[in-house]
Amino acid sequence: MTTYIGTATSRVDGRDKVTGAARYAGEYDAPDLAHGSVVTSTIVKGRIRRIDTSEAMKVDGVLVILTHENRPPMADSDKAYEDDVAPEGSPYRPLYDGEIKFNGQPVALVLAEDFETATYAASLVKVDYDEQPHVTDLERQLGNAVALDPPAKPRGDAAKAFATSDIKHQADYSVPIEHHNPMELFASTAVWHDGKLTVYDKTQGVQNVQRYLCGVFEAKPDEIRVMSPFMGGGFGSGLRPQYQVVLAVLGARALKRSVRLVLTRQQMYMIGYRPAMIQRIQLGAKPDGTLNAITHDATTMTSQYEDFHRNETTWSGLLYKSEAASYAHSLVRLDLPTACDMRAPSAATGVYALEAAMDELAVALKMDPLELRLKCYSDSDQSTGLPFSSKNLRECYSQGAEAFGWNKRSFEPRSMRDGNDLIGWGMATGIWEALQVPITVRITLTGNGHAEVACATSDIGTGTYTIMAQVAADMLGLPIDNITVKLGDSTLPPSPVEGGSWIAASVSNGIVTTSNAIRDELLKMAQAMPNSALKGAQADDVVLTNGSIMSKKNPRSTVMVADAMRHAGIERVTQEKATKFKKGGKHAHNTHSAIFAEVKVDEQLGVIRVTRLVGAVAAGRILNLKTAHSQVMGGMIWGMGMALHEETLIDHRFGRIMNANIAEYHVPVNADVHNVEVIFVDEQDDIVNPMGIKGLGEIGIVGVPAAIANAVYHATGKRVRDLPITLDKLTRDA
Ligand code: MOS
Numbered sequence: 091m092t093t094y095i096g097t098a099t100s101r102v103d104g105r106d107k108v109t110g111a112a113r114y115a116g117e118y119d120a121p122d123l124a125h126g127s128v129v130t131s132t133i134v135k136g137r138i139r140r141i142d143t144s145e146a147m148k149v150d151g152v153l154v155i156l157t158h159e160n161r162p163p164m165a166d167s168d169k170a171y172e173d174d175v176a177p178e179g180s181p182y183r184p185l186y187d188g189e190i191k192f193n194g195q196p197v198a199l200v201l202a203e204d205f206e207t208a209t210y211a212a213s214l215v216k217v218d219y220d221e222q223p224h225v226t227d228l229e230r231q232l233g234n235a236v237a238l239d240p241p242a243k244p245r246g247d248a249a250k251a252f253a254t255s256d257i258k259h260q261a262d263y264s265v266p267i268e269h270h271n272p273m274e275l276f277a278s279t280a281v282w283h284d285g286k287l288t289v290y291d292k293t294q295g296v297q298n299v300q301r302y303l304c305g306v307f308e309a310k311p312d313e314i315r316v317m318s319p320f321m322g323g324g325f326g327s328g329l330r331p332q333y334q335v336v337l338a339v340l341g342a343r344a345l346k347r348s349v350r351l352v353l354t355r356q357q358m359y360m361i362g363y364r365p366a367m368i369q370r371i372q373l374g375a376k377p378d379g380t381l382n383a384i385t386h387d388a389t390t391m392t393s394q395y396e397d398f399h400r401n402e403t404t405w406s407g408l409l410y411k412s413e414a415a416s417y418a419h420s421l422v423r424l425d426l427p428t429a430c431d432m433r434a435p436s437a438a439t440g441v442y443a444l445e446a447a448m449d450e451l452a453v454a455l456k457m458d459p460l461e462l463r464l465k466c467y468s469d470s471d472q473s474t475g476l477p478f479s480s481k482n483l484r485e486c487y488s489q490g491a492e493a494f495g496w497n498k499r500s501f502e503p504r505s506m507r508d509g510n511d512l513i514g515w516g517m518a519t520g521i522w523e524a525l526q527v528p529i530t531v532r533i534t535l536t537g538n539g540h541a542e543v544a545c546a547t548s549d550i551g552t553g554t555y556t557i558m559a560q561v562a563a564d565m566l567g568l569p570i571d572n573i574t575v576k577l578g579d580s581t582l583p584p585s586p587v588e589g590g591s592w593i594a595a596s597v598s599n600g601i602v603t604t605s606n607a608i609r610d611e612l613l614k615m616a617q618a619m620p621n622s623a624l625k626g627a628q629a630d631d632v633v634l635t636n637g638s639i640m641s642k643k644n645p646r647s648t649v650m651v652a653d654a655m656r657h658a659g660i661e662r663v664t665q666e667k668a669t670k671f672k673k674g675g676k677h678a679h680n681t682h683s684a685i686f687a688e689v690k691v692d693e694q695l696g697v698i699r700v701t702r703l704v705g706a707v708a709a710g711r712i713l714n715l716k717t718a719h720s721q722v723m724g725g726m727i728w729g730m731g732m733a734l735h736e737e738t739l740i741d742h743r744f745g746r747i748m749n750a751n752i753a754e755y756h757v758p759v760n761a762d763v764h765n766v767e768v769i770f771v772d773e774q775d776d777i778v779n780p781m782g783i784k785g786l787g788e789i790g791i792v793g794v795p796a797a798i799a800n801a802v803y804h805a806t807g808k809r810v811r812d813l814p815i816t817l818d819k820l821t822r823d824a
Pocket of ligand 1: 294324325326327329431432433434435588589590591
């Protein structure tokens, strides 16, 4: 029964959020709360020679200043610092020793009676260093790149096929370092109760942080509980534990009292980022648009201590029909913190390069860019040969094109205008993986028709509370107001981090598994009643609806749940079940989208406005039209930022970020956003998982940067391959 699933249900936590009742990690109070402020390194690489805290300690209200010399004990093996999603390498240890690995690294934690005192005292801490030479510039270190194993097997002889193709396109595309900039600052409040800690942390995975803290502090599992009931945006920046949570716990252990630590926006820039990358694409085709060869080489960056990388090149391998394909991937190690996942990691960037290159190939072929995509359309994953569990990209193209009016596009660049503005229309394809993870859900149903659904997953702002309530309400046959969702608490049944667009599918199917166990238990109770209307019914023959157990075959055969429980003499039913998903199998699992963009470019000034964006998305079953729309629209707007605004700039002489604030790191604001239309294309999928859900968190951004870049070319006849496309690049003579 689906009363709620698929509808535009408003957020069940909406009222709490807009009234301020929802509390975030830096908003928890505790008696005797101490406040922290972090002192960060001003050099990139070297060692701390001396830290002088004497002036800072004289400030009234300062409690203690922790450095690597006087901090409480911490574990000393790499293993202890490896969180669930850590890349290969030797994880960074906050305040562990005197070694400096990046500019902005924490070197001291000042704890005081209030935040202002801590911040002021932190400014008085003096640090002397022995400095070593550093490297932070990706472009100047390309010669030192290390080759990685390509993520997918090559097919055919791509070099030869490219060389002998009639129509060829080759170019390099670059994406700068970008930062997540969630609205909520990174924060942790460690509440001390006689040696045990409850840590409110801004994180996408409470159990990941809990296990990590137990490792770092050699604590027993019941000594540290991690809570994150609300999160003001994560986008990947909260997948791994951030250093402030370690410092907050260090502080609490040193003072034996509660500590709150909120980082500054500037300090957040030294935690994680989307790695800059340079990608070379070669496309070889026949004059009719049939692809002969795709090659995709990507060079990305990481720290000196961990090899973070994702598979930028895989998307090119699987998306389009091409007999030959090859990939290369290399990594440059720099004196910066380790890069991390940022919305649609590897697809936002890899698909940008591929889809901009496809547009350039279409120009070379004198072919409509959409027609080229249709010519190369593949019903199977080209890398593995596996068919898709479902793929309604064709319908995305056609519904998106229809809504946009694509058939009115003139082929030649600079051929459409509106007064001083050149008009450009561009399009691109988007793709992401439909992932799912093992998860455990506990449901407690009480005789008064109320249910509590519990799982340690997070709601990173995407609407997880709401979809969990919708699915549970439908599965248990209760009004949504009778469902209480508990999440974001490490003591709840296990869930991996919320990321990769995998939680909606995972937790929804998890709720189905556990609801079915509740149904089975209730059916047994109903059948134990004298003259039961459900005598002989099998579990699969009944559903829970309207507070009753009802036969699907004969809807008049019902037993009220309350009656069954009363007869059994119990007041509540609890089930906790783990759900696992088959990995791999005989199908590829992907979501797809088609993005259409209109830009208007002022011919004299080069100012670019994105006046229309249409995104048509095929992502299996959509659980909630309202939150899904918000998700995809947010992703599309972020794609505008990636195309036109976002860029983290480093002064390489000092290895320091110059625009570590949201005044100088530009993101789209309301005035930049005009018409954004989101279309969900029907896509029934009986294979991917029982509910047919594929996830939506990442797909929104994918394809948007290329669609806009392609529109800018169509408007101006000028191809800027180096993101972001700023007006200086556009107006500069080639
Ligand atoms: Mo997402 S980048 O896995 O939060």
